[in-house]
Amino acid sequence: AGPQMPGALSHGGLSPSRILRILVVSVDGFFGFLTRLVAAWIALFLLYAGLLKAYGAFDLILRLAVRSAKYVDSGIAQTAVIASAVIGSVNGSQTANAGM
Numbered sequence: 001a002g003p004q005m006p007g008a009l010s011h012g013g014l015s016p017s018r019i020l021r022i023l024v025v026s027v028d029g030f031f032g033f034l035t036r037l038v039a040a041w042i043a044l045f046l047l048y049a050g051l052l053k054a055y056g057a058f059d060l061i062l063r064l065a066v067r068s069a070k071y072v073d074s075g076i077a078q079t080a081v082i083a084s085a086v087i088g089s090v091n092g093s094q095t096a097n098a099g100m
Contacts, residue, residue: 002014061083061086061087062079064082065078065079065080065082065086066079068082069082
């Protein structure tokens with residue numbers, strides 16, 4: 001496919017069997033590292049968030065954040081900050097914290 005590409009995109013090329021092997025059979029697949037990352041780590045943190053929600057831990061954390069933010073001038077904004085800090089300290093992942 002490379003020799004048929006126009007201009008700067010042209011290259012020596014890969015055989016169709018090599019391209020198919022990279023895309024289908026190889027561990028890297030089409031998206032490579034991103035697919036492995038989502039499958040291995042982000043999915044686990046989202047599962048963890050589901051367990052926290054199912055057992056009522058989110059409600060507990062939110063109630064604690066609301067109680068502690070009552071005594072601060074900007075209470076509503078601080079509720080979100082405190083709840084996010086507690087969740088972030090439990091799971092240790094910023095991406096999962098934003099997903100929760």
